[in-house]
Amino acid sequence: MFPSRGGAHTRPEDLFAGRYAVDGALPWGGLVTYYRGSAEGTPLILCVLPMDTSRSLPAEAAFSELAHRLGAIQSRTVPRVLDAGVIDGVPYLAFQDTRGTLLSDLLRDRPLSSLDVLRLATDVLNALDAAHAEGLVHGDLTPNNIIVTRDRNRRLSARVVGLGVLPLLRRHPDASARAAHTGSGKHAVSYMAPELFGGGVFEPASDLYAAGALLHHMTTGNPPAIWETEDGFDDLPGLTDVIRRAMAKHPIQRYPDAASMRTALEWIEVESAKRNPQTQDIAPWMETSHIGSIPVAALNTSRPPAHVSSSHPAGKILSTSGARPIPIAPVIVEPRDLGAERHWVRLALLLMLLGALAFFGYRLSAQNGAAGSEAPQGLEPGATDGR
Helix, strand or coil, X not given: CCECCXXXXXXXXXXXXCCCEEEEEECCCCCCEEEEEEECCEEEEEEECCCCHHHCHHHHHHHHHHHHHHHCCCCCCCCXXXXXXXXXXXEEEEEECXXXXXXXXXXXXXXXXXXXXXXXXXXXXXXXXXXXXXXXXXXXXXXXXXXXXXXXXXXXXXXXXXCCHHHHHHHCHHHCCCCCCCCCCCCHHHHCCHHHHCCCCCCHHHHXXXXXXXXXXXXXXXXXXXXXXXXXXXXXXXXXHHHHHHXXXXXXXXXXXXXXXXXXXHHHHHHHHHXXXXXXXXXXXXXXXXXXXXXXXXXXXXXXXXXXXXXXXXXXXXXXXXXXXXXXXXXXXXXXXXXXXXXXXXXXXXXXXXXXXXXXXXXXXXXXXXHHCCCCCCCCXXXXXXX
């Protein structure tokens, strides 16, 4: 449930009446509420944020920006945004239909296999890479915000939800009673970077810290703590070094970006397959890395290959038909033309200089005119020229 303007709670069926049919709640996330819904027979996911934007115009503008940044992400690891809006002060997002199991449910029984750890972590880092490219920080990367599916070949894949929600709530406490929340799930605190406890700003580095915590949780079955053991990492040589770097106390000591951390995992996959060919369900390296994109020529080298970042083409938010929602107006940020700015600065300085010169010229001519109009000091009163 979520608050309306009057402080009461509006049923989702009433809120989305005339727009979407609500089919039931989902146990995803923790900060936001997810529902299965449909529009004209098309299934989708509805995400309702615990905010009342009618209390804060900046909060509504920030939600609009979040919605459009999410709509610009084009990655299979992030559900595509179909619609976004505000109804009676309540902001919502509509995503493409997504099926799967929460990663937190998979981690209740046992750790995951080494190959599943690498695959899921790579998907998560792909999602972070795409989000960071659009200027979004997740801020709440926990197993409760990762949806896991299994294809017909029994291979696991992950999709990340909840991008940008916790940073949005923290920035606008006047519009949300959950602004001080620490995250989603009972282990959320273990995933928060140290700088966030001191009121630090959400940055991509804090997401990489959470990704390191996720690697530890998936490999050992337990959330991270102060640990020096190598138990549980036998099949993944070097993974402890990746986790320690990702979870470094100071952000500058972590990986520079999600793509760099993903490359480190791809290299671990190579080394793991070399050492454990019977336990790794990986192709014999005839073309490229099974998970990533390491070329064959790099497999026999002693160091990981340089990362080549991929581009994420811009997308857009699509709106389906309906009667009641208040549409989100696009947030248009005009790109800064630094060349034009420099031109106007130079022109302004030149005009100021010309104005100063004209002023001093006027003062100088005025002083000279005053001096020329004074009577000669050497002539006595009544005297005439030549006398």
